[in-house]
Amino acid sequence: MSNWIPLWLHKLGSPPTFYRFAGTLQPWAMTLALLLGAIALYGGLVLAPADYQQGDAYRIIFIHVPSAEMSMFIYAVMGVAAFIALVWRIKLAEVVAMESAPIGAAFTFITLVTGSLWGKPMWGTWWTWDARLTSELVLLFLYLGVIGLYHAFEDRRQGARAAAFLAIIGIINVPIVHFSVNWWNTLHQGSTINIFGQSKMSTDMLWPLLTMMLATKFYYAASLFRRVRTDLLALEGGKDWVRRIAEDEAKS
């Protein structure tokens, strides 16, 4: 069934190869993430001028918006990996899907808390039942459900497959939730929030934001690589390549 997957992908999918590959890339991804993150922070906190409407409070968006974007991006990655894991039963895809979930949940949590920290001075309340906020909260529960199901099984691989299935159901569910919450909002005439107001963002504010989005992507890659490497060691405990790594580690 897997004959049309390119050969290199197949090779990369083997745990020892990916372990080495991820080990080489991980420090680079982390360095890039830190570098870009530092540049973005300097640009966002120091160089960018205060917003004429929101004052300095708008500076929260330099972490809020990238986190919100990551929360959805990681869910998409998790969904794709889950699909590959279920269709082709590739162990690496299972691991990638399951190790993405905690990172995604972390970003979703950051999005929710920074959003309410931004909302308090801007619209005078920590929380409103706005369509976007509510969808984000539902997303957090989806992540937690996936994590919970994964850990409920004693067999790791079986848990990963069950949780991958749940992740795919969730991906179908997210647009439905968003649509229904939007409809609900119009029914109850809730507030709609526009982070950027009517004005377009100036370039001084835009480039730190985009840089931060890039930095969080690299951070995700680095964190994912680190987690996947650990998980592969645990899963493949009996294999020779893991034994060699454990022996090397014990010597040093």
Place this chain on the structure above:
Amino acid sequence: MSSLQTFLAMGGYAAYVWPAYALFFIVLIADTVAPRLRRRRVLRELSARLARQQARQDRAGGNSISTSPTP
């Protein structure tokens, strides 16, 4: 007010901006540290298991030497 103080004051929004950034970093640092600790634990368990296996093999080997040359 010095420039550092104005920077830290964040135009009066310090109470919202800095906790947001602090949370961002705390969560991401936790996300970085947790797998490191887990990796160390996994490796320790692995090497312990390897050591046990090695010991069992040695013992089994020793027994076979001591028991085989029975006259």
Place this chain on the structure above:
Amino acid sequence: MNRPGLLPACTAMLRRDLTLAWRRRGDIAMPVLYALIVTMLFPFALGPEDTLLQRIAGGVVLVTVLLAMLLALDAMFSSDIEDGSLEQLVLAPQPLALMLGMKILAHWITTALPLIVIAPLMAAMLHLPGVVIPVLLLALLLATPLLSLLGAVLVALTAGTRRSGMLLALMLLPLCVPAVIFAAGAVAAAQQGLPWLAPISWLAAALVLAVVLAPLACAAALRIALDA
């Protein structure tokens, strides 16, 4: 090989599950009692003002029914897993999805239908206007099968785990948000004298989709959860 046709197999499955449920009648009464008790607690907690209770009645009935169903959801496959008959079902020549669909139907008849029957009583306890009650019943008739179908998929996913009660709630919550929104939206619209057909149609569309897809997903989930 002479194997029974699909229709006899379906009716046999349905009759078996209903008989089993009937032999344990007390279990059927539990969600109903639970729903009544929860409904009774609201006036105690919020005060007996008519206007307030009227405003929240539709939502309270819907959420209470949802929670009562969640309470019974856990048991959907558990006895079949314990005595091994679920594995027999997986191996049976009849399509697994169809058989599971029958099981879901039986579960809906034994848990949701009694709740729908007492829903007018719950609504009356909270002073919901009489004209809104048909809309509430219609919304429940569409929303409860939807919840049963979605819940069945999740229960199948947790089939291989030991304790799954809270986990089930966590997993079901994001999936049932749209159903709750549209069902409660229809009731609220009817209460305000607004047209309520649109949310009911959305519910019906979702139900049609779920009737087709959920048994298939349930079968796939069960295969994942049962084979190691």
